[in-house]
Amino acid sequence: MTLFVASTTAPVNIATLKYWGKRDKTLNLPTNSSISVTLSQEDLRTLTSVCTGPEITEDKLWLNGSEESLKSERTQNCLADLRKLRMKLEDEDSNLPKMSKWNVVIVSENNFPTAAGLASSAAGFAALVMAIAKLYELPDSLSEISKIARKGSGSACRSLLGGYVAWEMGEKADGSDSKAVQIAPMEHWPNMKAAILVVSASKKDTPSTSGMQLTVGTSDLFQHRIKDVVPHRFVEMKQAVLEKDWPTFAELTMKDSNSFHATCLDSFPPIFYMNDVSKGIIKLCHFINAFYNETIVAYTFDAGPNAVLYYLEENESKLFAFIYELFAEVPGWDSKFSKDELTQFLSDFDSKISNQLKVELDKELYKGVTKVILTHIGPGPQSTDECLIDTKTGLPK
């Protein structure tokens, strides 16, 4: 069997200035520009292998060991765009194998829970598009490829790039100027870290796509957000990244999460993504910042109750004096810290925080959190030799 194979890993990104609202649902064109931080693939990543050849009879997708449909309009749009770019190359060079005419097999694994509000669709579509772009040897830039990933899931376009990333909303009706660009590589401001508090939730309140449509159609506050709030915030946040201005970056991040969730509440009927545990975590972050009289931590929440806490490495011990004290029971710490380091966080807490202040903390908050994921800023998709496809059969290994 003649087979051509390629594999890539792709990262999760968590927005600090949120994408919420589409002006075109089919092309995933947003009503505002957004900004995100790409997270390390050491902790959260999608690995996708793809293969093609004249004997593959059908397009197929396996996700985390189970066969899934490739029929969704979004996936079909991505495949059609990639084949179009490949066909252009084949038209220019008749010696190239006619991959644009052949079916593809896609095998993918996420090393973290899928569809649990941890941006699996972003990493998933970024990996799918990037792996096929590599298979087809497309010469296009990552920003160009990001437009294809955007059609799979809006936020996926930002996972094509590492470090600090902007998704420029663009103006054109065909979406040709709605793409991801890098604001700065991770090396520019490498000490950005993230602690994700995975909050237990039976199921997602409302899927992002329908949630956005409801907000666009019913919220008056949303109009204020996209016209008067986000355009300034986009410029200010980009500037804060370029100047490594942590207090400004952190404040804008928290305010933008709150603004996005306020438009959800202002939708009719209202959408609730955060629960009481999420709100407890927000209070805790403000408590910590007030305690130190300094911005130590910034929270942000996507379309679900999980908290992503951004902080700078140099402030880790100040932050963890609180959050290890409160969430020590929850799994996720041991792989990153030695016993001695963890004990030190507890003694920092005991020595620094007065009994009077201790009573203000909610000791029960950990009961609503299932695990912590400790990670940091990372690069964009990476080529890998690891392959999920058996190169003799074209099936998952």
Ligand SMILES: Nc1ncnc2c1ncn2[C@@H]1O[C@H](COP(=O)(O)OP(=O)(O)OP(=O)(O)O)[C@@H](O)[C@H]1O
């Ligand atoms: N590795 C992957 N390859 C291809 N598609 C994927 C992959 N991982 C996830 N997806 C697609 O994304 C869907 C999950 O998206 P969904 O938006 O429900 O969850 P999420 O991305 O984890 O959460 P959120 O968007 O709120 O952060 C899956 O059902 C699947 O269709």
Ligand SMILES: C[C@@](O)(CCOP(=O)(O)OP(=O)(O)O)CC(=O)O
């Ligand atoms: C709250 C968000 O996480 C929304 C992400 O929405 P999606 O990218 O999942 O939506 P679709 O384009 O419909 O697939 C904010 C963000 O990531 O910017």
